[in-house]
Amino acid sequence: MATAYVYEFTEGSREQAGLLGGKGANLAEMTRLGLPVPPGFTVTTDACRVFLRTGSTPEGLDREIAGHLTRLEQVTGRRLGQADNPLLVSVRSGARFSMPGMMDTILDVGLNDASVIGLAESTGREHFAWDSYRRLVQMYGATVLGIDGARFEEVLTRRRRERGVTDDVSLEARELAEIVREFKSIIRADTGEEFPQDPREQLDRAVSAVFHSWNGERARVYRGREHIPDDLGTAVNVQAMVFGNLGPDSGTGVAFTRDPGTGRAGVYGDYLADAQGEDVVSGVRDALPLQELERLDPDSYARLGEYLRTLETHYRDLCDVEFTIERGRLWVLQTRVGKRTAEAAFRIACALVDEGVITWPEALARVDGEQLDQLTFPRFDAHADTMLLARGIPAAPGAAVGAVVFDVAEAVRRAGAGERVVLVRHETSPDDLPGMIAAEAVVTGRGGKTSHAAVVARGMGKVCVCGAAELDIDTRGRRLTAADGTIVEEGAVVSVDGTAGTVHLGSLPLVASPVTRYLETGTRSPGVVEAVARCLEQADEIRRMDVLANADTPEDAARARRYGAGGIGLCRTEHMFLGTRRHFVEDMILARTDAERRRALDALLPLQREDFTGILSAMDGLPVTIRLIDPPLHEFLPDDTESAIRLAVARATGREPDRREVRVHEALEVLREENPMLGLRGVRLALTVPGLIATQVRAIGEAVVARIRAGGDPRAEIMIPLVATVKELSLVRAEVERVLADVEADTGVPVRCPVGTMIELPRAALTAGAIAPVADFFSFGTNDLTQTTWGLSRDDAEASFLAAYLDRGIIEVSPFERIDRAGVGRLIRIAIDEGRRGKPGLRIGVCGEHAGDPDSIRFFHDAGVDYLSCSPYRLPSARLEAGRAAASTTTDADTR
Ligand code: PEP
Numbered sequence: 083m084a085t086a087y088v089y090e091f092t093e094g095s096r097e098q099a100g101l102l103g104g105k106g107a108n109l110a111e112m113t114r115l116g117l118p119v120p121p122g123f124t125v126t127t128d129a130c131r132v133f134l135r136t137g138s139t140p141e142g143l144d145r146e147i148a149g150h151l152t153r154l155e156q157v158t159g160r161r162l163g164q165a166d167n168p169l170l171v172s173v174r175s176g177a178r179f180s181m182p183g184m185m186d187t188i189l190d191v192g193l194n195d196a197s198v199i200g201l202a203e204s205t206g207r208e209h210f211a212w213d214s215y216r217r218l219v220q221m222y223g224a225t226v227l228g229i230d231g232a233r234f235e236e237v238l239t240r241r242r243r244e245r246g247v248t249d250d251v252s253l254e255a256r257e258l259a260e261i262v263r264e265f266k267s268i269i270r271a272d273t274g275e276e277f278p279q280d281p282r283e284q285l286d287r288a289v290s291a292v293f294h295s296w297n298g299e300r301a302r303v304y305r306g307r308e309h310i311p312d313d314l315g316t317a318v319n320v321q322a323m324v325f326g327n328l329g330p331d332s333g334t335g336v337a338f339t340r341d342p343g344t345g346r347a348g349v350y351g352d353y354l355a356d357a358q359g360e361d362v363v364s365g366v367r368d369a370l371p372l373q374e375l376e377r378l379d380p381d382s383y384a385r386l387g388e389y390l391r392t393l394e395t396h397y398r399d400l401c402d403v404e405f406t407i408e409r410g411r412l413w414v415l416q417t418r419v420g421k422r423t424a425e426a427a428f429r430i431a432c433a434l435v436d437e438g439v440i441t442w443p444e445a446l447a448r449v450d451g452e453q454l455d456q457l458t459f460p461r462f463d464a465h466a467d468t469m470l471l472a473r474g475i476p477a478a479p480g481a482a483v484g485a486v487v488f489d490v491a492e493a494v495r496r497a498g499a500g501e502r503v504v505l506v507r508h509e510t511s512p513d514d515l516p517g518m519i520a521a522e523a524v525v526t527g528r529g530g531k532t533s534h535a536a537v538v539a540r541g542m543g544k545v546c547v548c549g550a551a552e553l554d555i556d557t558r559g560r561r562l563t564a565a566d567g568t569i570v571e572e573g574a575v576v577s578v579d580g581t582a583g584t585v586h587l588g589s590l591p592l593v594a595s596p597v598t599r600y601l602e603t604g605t606r607s608p609g610v611v612e613a614v615a616r617c618l619e620q621a622d623e624i625r626r627m628d629v630l631a632n633a634d635t636p637e638d639a640a641r642a643r644r645y646g647a648g649g650i651g652l653c654r655t656e657h658m659f660l661g662t663r664r665h666f667v668e669d670m671i672l673a674r675t676d677a678e679r680r681r682a683l684d685a686l687l688p689l690q691r692e693d694f695t696g697i698l699s700a701m702d703g704l705p706v707t708i709r710l711i712d713p714p715l716h717e718f719l720p721d722d723t724e725s726a727i728r729l730a731v732a733r734a735t736g737r738e739p740d741r742r743e744v745r746v747h748e749a750l751e752v753l754r755e756e757n758p759m760l761g762l763r764g765v766r767l768a769l770t771v772p773g774l775i776a777t778q779v780r781a782i783g784e785a786v787v788a789r790i791r792a793g794g795d796p797r798a799e800i801m802i803p804l805v806a807t808v809k810e811l812s813l814v815r816a817e818v819e820r821v822l823a824d825v826e827a828d829t830g831v832p833v834r835c836p837v838g839t840m841i842e843l844p845r846a847a848l849t850a851g852a853i854a855p856v857a858d859f860f861s862f863g864t865n866d867l868t869q870t871t872w873g874l875s876r877d878d879a880e881a882s883f884l885a886a887y888l889d890r891g892i893i894e895v896s897p898f899e900r901i902d903r904a905g906v907g908r909l910i911r912i913a914i915d916e917g918r919r920g921k922p923g924l925r926i927g928v929c930g931e932h933a934g935d936p937d938s939i940r941f942f943h944d945a946g947v948d949y950l951s952c953s954p955y956r957l958p959s960a961r962l963e964a965g966r967a968a969a970s971t972t973t974d975a976d977t978r
């Protein structure tokens with residue numbers, strides 16, 4: 083049988099959203115439920131895809147449409163565009179995923195010079211008939227023929243001005259008829275065509291225009307933002323028109339089965355008497371609360387309530403509908419599972435469980451980690467007056483206010499004096515860390531969502547806006563200039579909205595989050611907090627994966643614990659070598675003899691021991707996975723440029739250069755690498771710089787002993803970064819065990835630390851079977867694994883071509899944000915499979931950024947990962963998402 087490209091509303095169902103689009107599938111579902119849906123049919127997304135591929139509608143579509151149109155005419159007892167009492171249809175887009183207002187719609191198809199008279203007679207409303215015809219010619223001209231919509235608007239504006247009125251309703255029928263004539267002459271002049279009088283031609287060209295609008299600018303941009311694939315295409319719904327603007331006994335509105343803002347029970351919505359749907363949406367007239375309909379038309383109100391209950395029970399979720407009352411007769415034009423705020427999502431999920439409508443696993447499918455995150459951030463008061471300085475990429479959500487500073491020293495100085503600061507940089511590097519810690523928010527001129535600034539800020543729970551390219555940042559002059567010329571000097575207060583990606587001048591009032599208070603203190607309160615708490619408890623109960631934190635200070639460890647971490651899955655140790663301790667590392671690098679090196683490392687030992695003791699104490703009784711030093715050594719040396727200049731000046735002026743500066747400079751020459759990210763770092767460092775890891779391991783061992791002696795329950799684990807071959811791991815492991823045995827011998831206290839490896843290089847993933855027997859656990863470093871699998875440096879790619887790749891659809895989402903299932907994901911699956919074959923029961927985690935990403939969490943669950951480790955601030959949403967992933971395997975009710 084040939085493919086059917088057209089389905090009656092009576093033929094489809096909600097399961098067919100892929101073929102019929104969301105709107106078409108739901109229209110079919112409502113028709114099957116017996117709701118009063120104006121009859122019609124849907125042209126499928128298959129037909130659209132043929133159109134997009136070939137530039138013309140598929141063979142046979144004409145005939146199919148003719149057949150369905152005939153049936154529609156039989157059902158309604160009227161022919162499309164007949165001269166008296168004509169059938170008119172709407173032609174609306176409807177993709178699989180809702181893309182509100184992004185594609186085209188054409189209403190009143192079927193009107194022409196004859197049927198407009200018939201419509202005026204059958205409805206007894208001449209004004210209405212001509213206004214409808216005016217709308218059709220205008221929409222057809224703009225949408226089908228591509229004429230600039232402003233041409234038509236100019237005519238309307240002139241007519242209104244001449245008549246001294248402000249809206250079209252006040253124009254007379256005669257004037258509307260003249261406007262139609264003018265519109266038709268615009269069409270003639272612009273295209274050389276006449277506005278078609280044949281209703282079937284109108285219909286066919288309207289259908290093609292809707293197909294075409296799938297690739298309109300608005301739609302493409304929207305899809306990019308919402309991660310909707312470009313090749314889905316849209317369906318087209320052709321439906322008999324009903325009119326809400328036929329007098330006081332007519333009207334139109336939208337209704338929700340519950341309040342989509344707060345989730346409270348009870349019918350909620352807007353109603354506008356004697357109006358068309360677009361009047362409600364455009365807000366030209368103030369709509370009344372839906373409850374007013376009860377007074378105006380109690381019968382329709384009661385029936386609407388009944389339909390809403392039917393829909394909510396059937397869809398088992400919040401639904402919204404668009405409805406029209408035509409002369410006392412209620413029609414439902416559209417329904418869908420309704421959009422809602424984050425607060426409403428949690429409250430509705432719990433309410434539906436309490437009402438016995440859904441189970442807990444289903445409830446977890448109706449909320450998500452992103453919504454939970456939204457509830458945890460302070461917000462700016464939505465009513466505040468603002469002066470926008472710039473827009474950038476919303477890299478780390480939340481809202482913060484502070485004085486602008488342009489360098490680390492100033493950030494630290496002002497914050498030390500109790501001032502709130504916002505650090506503004508072109509981009510950030512590890513050198514900026516102290517400034518980022520001191521700041522409330524970070525704003526950069528360059529870089530994207532996974533730039534250094536973004537990753538570090540998210541990790542620290544700081545607000546961050548990246549890539550605010552409109553800002554002219556002058557760090558030397560200590561000022562920035564906005565695109566409109568506004569100059570902001572250091573110390574001026576700005577407000578940064580990391581959720582919206584905006585920077586504002588002045589101090590906007592903040593509203594604190596009660597959900598964060600709950601997470602911090604456990605204080606519950608009715609409403610959204612209670613709903614979030616219950617969902618999290620359920621997620622914890624149902625999830626298979628443990629959720630740990632990436633934390634490297636006792637403060638972060640304590641917060642992680644409050645936020646429900648089951649331990650630390652990644653304690654990075656590099657910050658323990660920065661700041662005031664930097665000179666010890668410098669000493670170590672500059673050491674000429676073993677004794678000198680020993681002295682430098684010995685100076686670091688007690689400081690590191692203290693660090694580890696603090697963290698082990700904060701995480702007492704829970705695992706703390708400490709990763710040995712990872713970054714290349716040059717990162718611990720001062721910036722070379724200034725010292726090079728100083729040395730050159732000294733030489734040129736015959737002065738004796740500073741001896742230490744010369745040595746640092748020489749060391750930098752030796753350590754310089756073309757590609758440091760692929761150079762001497764991670765395990766390679768451990769194997770080539772004598773004594774470095776021995777010092778770290780001794781500090782860990784002694785911290786464990788200190789905690790045991792203090793009566794604690796330390797569970798330190800040691801993790802080796804950037805392993806490529808099992809030999810590296812065997813060698814380092816032997817060294818680790820030797821040092822721990824020494825500590826044991828020195829102290830008489832047994833020290834047991836599992837030793838595992840990160841899997842963050844493709845070679846490690848591909849040889850996991852050989853590595854596993856030497857490792858007590860694996861942890862995927864998906865940041866490096868993504869970099870090395872794609873062969874692209876995260877920071878460089880983000881700053882340069884990644885945006886262009888996203889724009890052109892070469893990639894849909896940055897692979898640093900969401901795990902690339904086909905590539906990196908495949909390596910992960912191979913490593914898990916072969917790793918567990920090499921060592922049955924091997925414990926496997928993920929500690930890259932992806933461990934906190936909702937979509938990636940689903941993948942890790944499916945791939946058999948045992949635990950996630952993410953920044954403390956992402957813990958609640960990771961717990962929720964791990965629960966949702968487990969829940970989805972027990973239910974397929976995820977209808978969102
Ligand atoms: C990783 O590579 O994913 C990882 C966790 O290590 P880092 O981000 O510190 O390189």
Ligand code: MG
Pocket residue numbers: 803842863865866
């Ligand atoms: Mg790494």
